Amino acid sequence: MQPIDCGRHNRFLRALRREPVDTTPVWVMRQAGRYLPEYRATRQRAGSFMNLCRTPELACEVTMQPLERFELDAAILFSDILTIPDAMGLGLDFVEGEGPRFAKSVRTPEDIDALGIPDPEDDLGYVPAAVKLIRRELGGKVPLIGFAGSPWTLACYMAEGGPTERFSHIKKLMWDEPGALHRLIDKLTEAVKRYLEAQIRAGAQAVMIFDSWGGVLAPADYHEFSMKNLRALAQGIDRGPENVPVIVFSRGANEHLGALADIGADALGLDWTVSLGEARRRTGGKVALQGNLDPAALYASPASLRREVDLVIREYGRGPGHVFNLGHGITPDVNPDQMSVLVDAVHAFGRGATELA
Amino acid sequence: MQPIDCGRHNRFLRALRREPVDTTPVWVMRQAGRYLPEYRATRQRAGSFMNLCRTPELACEVTMQPLERFELDAAILFSDILTIPDAMGLGLDFVEGEGPRFAKSVRTPEDIDALGIPDPEDDLGYVPAAVKLIRRELGGKVPLIGFAGSPWTLACYMAEGGPTERFSHIKKLMWDEPGALHRLIDKLTEAVKRYLEAQIRAGAQAVMIFDSWGGVLAPADYHEFSMKNLRALAQGIDRGPENVPVIVFSRGANEHLGALADIGADALGLDWTVSLGEARRRTGGKVALQGNLDPAALYASPASLRREVDLVIREYGRGPGHVFNLGHGITPDVNPDQMSVLVDAVHAFGRGATELA
Numbered sequence: 001m002q003p004i005d006c007g008r009h010n011r012f013l014r015a016l017r018r019e020p021v022d023t024t025p026v027w028v029m030r031q032a033g034r035y036l037p038e039y040r041a042t043r044q045r046a047g048s049f050m051n052l053c054r055t056p057e058l059a060c061e062v063t064m065q066p067l068e069r070f071e072l073d074a075a076i077l078f079s080d081i082l083t084i085p086d087a088m089g090l091g092l093d094f095v096e097g098e099g100p101r102f103a104k105s106v107r108t109p110e111d112i113d114a115l116g117i118p119d120p121e122d123d124l125g126y127v128p129a130a131v132k133l134i135r136r137e138l139g140g141k142v143p144l145i146g147f148a149g150s151p152w153t154l155a156c157y158m159a160e161g162g163p164t165e166r167f168s169h170i171k172k173l174m175w176d177e178p179g180a181l182h183r184l185i186d187k188l189t190e191a192v193k194r195y196l197e198a199q200i201r202a203g204a205q206a207v208m209i210f211d212s213w214g215g216v217l218a219p220a221d222y223h224e225f226s227m228k229n230l231r232a233l234a235q236g237i238d239r240g241p242e243n244v245p246v247i248v249f250s251r252g253a254n255e256h257l258g259a260l261a262d263i264g265a266d267a268l269g270l271d272w273t274v275s276l277g278e279a280r281r282r283t284g285g286k287v288a289l290q291g292n293l294d295p296a297a298l299y300a301s302p303a304s305l306r307r308e309v310d311l312v313i314r315e316y317g318r319g320p321g322h323v324f325n326l327g328h329g330i331t332p333d334v335n336p337d338q339m340s341v342l343v344d345a346v347h348a349f350g351r352g353a354t355e356l357a
Numbered sequence: 358m359q360p361i362d363c364g365r366h367n368r369f370l371r372a373l374r375r376e377p378v379d380t381t382p383v384w385v386m387r388q389a390g391r392y393l394p395e396y397r398a399t400r401q402r403a404g405s406f407m408n409l410c411r412t413p414e415l416a417c418e419v420t421m422q423p424l425e426r427f428e429l430d431a432a433i434l435f436s437d438i439l440t441i442p443d444a445m446g447l448g449l450d451f452v453e454g455e456g457p458r459f460a461k462s463v464r465t466p467e468d469i470d471a472l473g474i475p476d477p478e479d480d481l482g483y484v485p486a487a488v489k490l491i492r493r494e495l496g497g498k499v500p501l502i503g504f505a506g507s508p509w510t511l512a513c514y515m516a517e518g519g520p521t522e523r524f525s526h527i528k529k530l531m532w533d534e535p536g537a538l539h540r541l542i543d544k545l546t547e548a549v550k551r552y553l554e555a556q557i558r559a560g561a562q563a564v565m566i567f568d569s570w571g572g573v574l575a576p577a578d579y580h581e582f583s584m585k586n587l588r589a590l591a592q593g594i595d596r597g598p599e600n601v602p603v604i605v606f607s608r609g610a611n612e613h614l615g616a617l618a619d620i621g622a623d624a625l626g627l628d629w630t631v632s633l634g635e636a637r638r639r640t641g642g643k644v645a646l647q648g649n650l651d652p653a654a655l656y657a658s659p660a661s662l663r664r665e666v667d668l669v670i671r672e673y674g675r676g677p678g679h680v681f682n683l684g685h686g687i688t689p690d691v692n693p694d695q696m697s698v699l700v701d702a703v704h705a706f707g708r709g710a711t712e713l714a
Binding site: 217 | 579611652
């Protein structure tokens, strides 16, 4: 067998393209976050969460923190999916213990038609600036992932004005004013497209779209209000000269994996409620898969955690196309030492799985 | 076509047995609840939520309230799934705006082995007493549903001590002490069995098992820690001389509908993220299906609500075996008038769907 020209610098991008790798690459959603004491220190220095996002030097600092501790195979831009609605004039704020809140919400056709599409270089210039800074800081050690929220997910937050379990406003809009909701989602699709293209121009080497609320829709509505616009993005984004791969994570949408495999994304993110083997069958080898350890496994003993990592890798089975991740973001009360256990276990067990069959 | 001996008094039970009915029967999860001003008045008079559950006259009063307003086809016992852990000595309390809280939690093998199985007639005597009272009050107008939480779901609440998004304690137990968790779940299975049998002896004409947290498990864990014990209950409960039907609602477990169709339940509850047509294919006509309108449809206009009701009934298609319900409990800020719209629409549109093909 020929040795593969592979390592931390390109293992992740090769896996997204379903090319052979030396071992399974791993990164973790929210890897730069509250479970790290050094993150909490920077967050405090920043004053507010939005100030942390809006200051490229600070966003760069926290992006780098987990890479200094763990042998992760990718960095992900530190930011928030709600920067776009904020730039549309909704006035984003983070209330301690409550999550994001908008000063204004978007609930009527008039509200929707009054919205403009933000210019990412101008209205959101702090994001490409952070991307450039992080790329320089990374020095090619690992690739950098950019990201955005999906149009449907952004629309949910904009209609509800903050976190919700009921989705009463967005769904009222969907059923009573479907034309207006389509206009909102189409506007957001264009905004997300320009935003991700700006990140790619600034140096993002992969982009991920978080469809966090796709799973709250009935199947027909999912296709119409979430997946259609995920397809428009996966196929419409100018990926630049390096043909940057696109990862789509539509949470709670395992029902639709077969359809999602055909939207033009390079990889799909998965939560832990579907096995990787089953997901691989449903997606028929058309996409790479990213996931899907239950984040609660980080609360178990190191021995249990290693066993669960091994199970996820075995479920994927042999061959390329697997990026290891949690099925949801790492939780704030996890012991950071458990991340070392996880990352080392992925790389150790992944060597067997990624051997050319 | 022969007229069917059917109406509000037995439409629901006939549908659960997949027998022909005159129109689609309907009831709604949490139909006796906070969206009704008369419920809020009784709740206030009761002093506390647990006092409302523990006083058969008050539980009967609120059970009857929605039936006086709407042409519902079944009543459901007013109670809570956490009465069993409360009777095991965990000290249940409901904190306003926070939900249930236990004074004690169950997190170690020692905690588990110290638990006894409550005697439903003695430790939980207020529940069969309420069932008897409600049956008398109903006078045969519509059937009465009894219910319990699933063993896995009760174990989740007992380990976490209250509501959670992380499930850190129960999953730590699952991965680090699987033998102890099996002992807990087996003990709860026996407790739920005795509890539902007491409800059946007291007059419950159908019983429903709420596996509210089945969907937080990875597939292999779901089979081992949730579904195995749902099967034990569906097959093990003494259903009495009237062979009381068993409904299982395993929320978020649409991945497992094919397997769930074989556990011995008469009907499966469904949330709205799978279409009834697809669910019917997966369950192969082995069970009746109960669901599955998105509860947020009650926030839409009456015209939109009617259209969504019609869509759900059309998705099920022709033939018996459909009980209409929401895919989750009705939310407290819904206008009660919308329930009339829903119930009337189900009965109107259901006449077409239930015609013998």
